[in-house]
Amino acid sequence: MLEAINLAKDYPTPRGALSVLSGISLRLSRGDAVAITGPSGSGKSTLLHILGALDTPSSGSVTLDGANPFELDEKELAAFRNEKVGFVFQDHCLLPQCSVLENVLVPTLVSQLANHHTERARKLLDQVGLTERIEHRPAELSGGEKQRVALARALINDPVLLLCDEPTGNLDRKSAETVASLLLELHALQKTILVVVTHSAELAARFPVRYEMVEQGIRQV
């Protein structure tokens, strides 16, 4: 279970603290899939980063399956993210020097989890429709394919939480459709907690639960 309680985030500026988030609380269970929308600068990405323990809140707490990542040291936090969280970003962030399969396997290299990663990676790539492309380099893929690789990479360690930041933001309509379908299909299969931040109303519409960022807060639509 993902539980965020009364989250707030301020950024110091020369003119005083700038509040981006305030009083945000969420409670999501395995199998939940939510989309968060909102205008630019509303703090949705900040919220996503805090949920994924990439950023720390100014106040409030986050727990995932009862564990508070912000109490962990650097090493433990890295391991926490590696094992519990999967990320998909707007820019795929694939390693250009590695093949598609290797890119999917990248998180497993530092994983303490059980082996058979390669088998799982192949399976995931099969699930995202890239079986024929596993030896290819990122430079040889289309944008949609790259994002599918990124999705497979995010799921390789079977995370509890899958966080996606504008996963279709750089894609054309068709590719975006494909990626969105895959995202929901795989979520259904893996039973993760899926949180997607998006500008896209079409993508958000496909989620059963949707939140909208309002001024310093969040409300369910």
Next chain:
Amino acid sequence: MRLSTLLSRNLIYFWRSNVAVVLGVATAVAVLAGALLVGDSVRGSLRDLFVQRLGKTDEVIAATSFFREKLADELQADPRFVEAFSGACPLIVLNGLVIDEKSGRRASSVQVYGVDDRFWKFHGFAGVVRAPTEREVLLSPDLARELGTEAGQTTLLRIEKPSAIPAGSLHGRKDDLGRTIRLTFREALAASYLGEFSLRPSQGAVRAIFVSLARLQKDLELAGKANTILVADKTPPGDRTTTSPVVIAGILKDTFSLEDLGVKLRVLDRERGVALESETAIISDALNAGAVDAAAKANLSVVPILSYLANGIRLGERDVPYSVVTAIDAEAFEAMSRRYGGGLRDQTVSALPRIVLNEWAASDLGAKRGDLITLEYYLWEDEGRLRTESARFMLDAIVPLNDRGVDRDLVPDYPGLTETENIADWDPPFPVDLKRVRTKDEDYWHKYRTTPKAFIQLDTGIKLWQSRHGKFTSLRVRALDGGDPQPRVGSFKQSLRAALDPIEMGVSISSVRTEGLEASQGATDFGEYFVYFSFFLVVGALLLASLFFKLGIEQRLREIGTLRAVGFSASVVRSLFLREGLALATVGSVLGVIGAIGYGALIMYGLRTWWVGAVGTTTLSLHVSALSLLLGGAGGIVVALLCVIWTLRTLKRSSPRSLLTGSLDAAMQSDSPRPRVWSPRLLSVVFTSAGATLLVAASLNRIGKTAGFFGAGAMLLAALLCFEYGWLKGKARSLIGGSGWWPVARLGLRNATYRPGRSILCIALIASAAFIIVAVDAFKRDNSDATLEKKSGNGGFPLLAEALLPLYHDPNTSEGKEALSLVAQKGIDPESVSFTGFRVRPGDDASCLNLYQPRNPRILGASNAFIQSGRFLFQESLAQTTEEKENPWVLLDRELTDGAIPVIADANSMTYVLHRQLGDEIVVSRTNSESVRLRLVAALADSIFQSELLMSDENFLRLFPEQGGYSFFLLEAAPEATSVAAAVLEEQLADFGFDVISTSERLASFHRVENTYLSTFQTLGGLGLVLGSFGLATVLLRNVLERRRELALLRAIGYNSGHFALMVIAENAFLVSCGLVTGSLCALVAIGPAFVSRGGHVPALSVWLLLSVFVTGLFASLAATVAALRTPLLPALRAE
């Protein structure tokens, strides 16, 4: 807004990367111009040192014998001298050995100057320095320090006692060559007051001693005599002409007296005429020719005479001991014979030459005409042995003692002989058995002195007794018309003076300043060497500058794309960047010029301290030359611009669309790709093939081994780099899977393939520097494994010795040992030591120990026995016959059709100091100012003969007859006794200034210089490696910054700082290791022969240097690791 405004905005905005480019160019220029400054500085320092030591001297008049010191005054009185010269100063210049009596410390090879106040007046220090008086002595600072002497202490000076009679002739003194003078040390004379006065350029410490001229003249029994005159030109230094020696020669010819040349004229009487003799007791060919010429002009005739001391005149058992026998010309002999019953008719009786005895001798022997008379006499062999010979004659006539031909004045003065009252008082330089001398012999001596007891024909006498110094002992000048020659003596003297050329008679005039300044150009162009040595520093700095410039461009791809999109043509964009490059290169160059002065100063400091072994002096200082700075600066700008142009070439094919993506991959990809003919792998194969071809050719001796193996090593280096580049670019990789440190490290390794160009640049830089470091190390000489092989650099001789006073006796013979007082001592039997002597013609050191250009190299005369022994190892030769190939020494006996003299030199000296190759000639001047062409016919490999040239004894004696005896020795002794033998010989031959050192020590002194050069090369190569490491760090850092989003993602998905460090270190270690292994491997191929010949020892320094480079390289990863960890996570992950 103009383009120049944009340019200035760019320069300011991107100041970080621009500063890096400027620093790279500045470093390259500083190193390049600094290296050139080193050359200027060494040359300038050598020039300054020489000029300071020379004082005001421009020319030097020197003679093998002594002349009147008044000659200097007479020269100065000549109007031509007054017009061209500002002064002349007579002095005595000798070599000596100095001993501090209190401490017993000795110093050999000391320049001894007999001077008075005129010396310091000549140099402009009149009244500033007080000349030594009586027994006072002044020392050069270095000599005073070496001896540790203090004012008032006794200094013993041992010098060669000059002898007019050549020591290498029968009557020359061989056992009393030296003289020791007791002096009192007054002070060490500062260099600025000519305390380091020296006529010969040398950068080393000066051992000079200044003694009162009058004292020296008195002790040498040469009152009023000198052997050197210093001359100062009137013209300022820049306006010197080369005609000064010619002008001096002209004045000298009109000024000298016959006495200055040791020529004596004794007016006898009307009948006997005038006796012309030389102080040398031998008439040289030049004097004979001059006398004949002068006599003809004065209507006089010249009759040559050769008198010799016979040990015995024998008839049967009867013997007349120690008698003068005179050889007279055929006409006089026949006349004498005819007067007393002999004559041509008897010639048919016997084929023996005829002899005429005076009546005293005939009576003593009981001889009558027709008897067989035997003459027994000594001959002095050039090898240093006295041989007793005999010749048989038929008695032709007996001449009464009152005959006009029986003349006591036929014999010149022989010191120790002719001036004695009794035969018993004789002190000749050869053994005399006084037991054989009878009362009647003493009576004869009292009554008739040197009156010859026998006469033979001149031709016969020449055959028996001529030497390389001359054929006659005196000349008799008579009037052609039989009249009294005395009134014509004056005109004969004048004619003789006119006919004799002092230069041909052993006087030399040399432009010491001109020659020394030319020599100051140096045997080694340090500027050139340091440009080579600093090569990797320059290349490294330029690569770094290029790299920074390239990175700067890559950073601005979007900007370039925008400019293109808004209408800038590709050429305008390139021009903009080129101008940026020019501006940066110019600023870098200006900074570099300033840095060059610092770099030059640092290198000069290094040469005075860390690398002093290469130069042997601490007197070198920085000399800044505007030309070198300009050349270095301009060179830096040009090369930097070429690098910029090379970098910009990739933008040519990029479209605005690809540039706008900001993606380097997209931008660098041609929109219209051209097919690549030369793939890296193909190039690798080509280079490998070329290397293999060179290896085979070198192995089959088709090309030089060094060139072949080095070429092969370089080709292999290129091949491996191409292969590695191909591998880095390639796509076939094994899967990175699993978990733990190894897959993470592999991911780091895979990063090296991210920008293959950058990676290979780092590898190439490190590999090239490693190549140099390892290859150079192999050429370092190790003295520890020197063996006493006959075919080696020491020829199998464990010791070598040099003597201040030449040894005329052969120390290998029992007579020689006795004459030299060599006796068994400390368990060393002189019989167990074998001497191989060499004649020495002093000259400039031709080895790497001398920084000045050797003008007249030292020459050794090698005996036939040594030549035939075939010792030492040769590097190359002009041998053609089997015998010559087996023993190239015999090439010294080859008669060259064009008159050149064959000589052998050490290969190192020949190549790096004399800058010659086999077949080239070296022209040296002789005492009589004639030049001799010496042709190099063979080169020794790493030998002890690096300071000199070697020629055959035969040629040596012909060319340099004035050089008698042996001064250089190679010694053989039992290996376990060499050090004791050296000490014993030094002690027993101390009077000769005998200095023994081990041949390994001599070789080590040469190796020290060579090794220091190599260390310098390695050090600067190592600095190049450091720059390479900086480049590596830059590349890694740049890669990290470029991939910050990927790295951020890795952090997001669970990679911690340890993983990052592992990845960066793995990548770095991979690149460094690739470079080190590639460079070292290729270097091992290149140095294969040298490596094997030295027993395959691992060059320790290389290993340490390479290890330290590896560690430094790993430290370089720290910056990248820190950068990777400091990359802000969230901004990097944001897509926008």
